[in-house]
Amino acid sequence: MNASIAYESSPFKRWVPLSGDAATVFYEGSIVTMVKASQDLTQDGVLLIGNAVGIADTTAFKVPYGLVLGFNAMQPTFSSGRQTMTAVASASQHASTAEYLGGSNNVGVIDDGRPKAEVAIIDPGTYIKMPIWNGTWGTAITVGTVSTASTTGAGFTSSTVSDYTPVAGLCTVYCRSGLNKGVSRVTSDTSTTVKTVFDYFKYDIAIGDTFVSVPLREGPSYIQIDATATFIDASASPATNYYIVDVVELNLATAGQEYAIFRFQPDQFSFARA
Secondary structure: OOOEEEOOOOOOEEEEEEOOOOOOEEEOOOEEEOOOEOOEOOOOOEEEOOOOOOEOOOOOOOOEEEEEEEEOEOOOEEEOOOOEEEEEOOOOOOOOOOOEOOOOOOOOOOOOOOOEEEEEEOOOOOEEEEEEEOOOOOOOOOOEEEEEOEOOOOEEEEOOOOOOOOOOOOOEEEEEEOOOOOOEEEEOOOOOOEEEEOOOOOOOEOOOOEEEEEOOOOEEEEEOEOOOOOOEEOOOOOOOOEEEEEEEEEEOOOOOOOEEEEEEOHHHHOOOOO
16 A cells, blocks of 8 residues: 545645655655755755654654655656555756656646656645555564453553554554454553553453554654655654654554554644744
């Protein structure tokens, strides 16, 4: 599953050049920005938004611009691992008209010989559906097995269930097997193995029940995005480096198919936020 626009909530689409600032690999589903870092605009075209640096990315100050839908290469490159198209930006001269299609725009030179992406524009009302992986694309989040039961539903002890250092109130635990299967709760702990919750689970938790945990929650949430800007990183603690978002759906039901639907909070669009 690639990241995509949810609910048809992008205001419009357009073709934009890929910045040749570095030999960067772009993917369908990558979130892109036009801010290099710390209000630096010394490039031409879009860049991957990549990892947040600082609280609300206030070290890098990158602003979400759009989500990549496709590329204008005549012979696009296919990533078999991700089952998606890719493109590499370059600042070199591209004189061959056989290399790239123009990409339609309402202004400017259409056939200007540059690699481009069609992007769905992101604004504060745009919702994004993004997969959740454990540090690396294709690596599912860890499943923990309960070793200490609970007759109150207040929590449990298990094998490692958090692939990150938890922050109370910012993380979610979800029951994969047991009487509470399909039920999630926001956690109040800071442990990778001893989990407690604000609102108790409905049923007793038994030895052998299984759970997963992620560093985000429904509602206001802190998330980290990977360097390729294609997935939410479940191995990153929501403590230091993160984007602030509003999560409206968090689906942890199936291994390897976990995802969240979210929108960036308005402050993430400020070029000079503090």
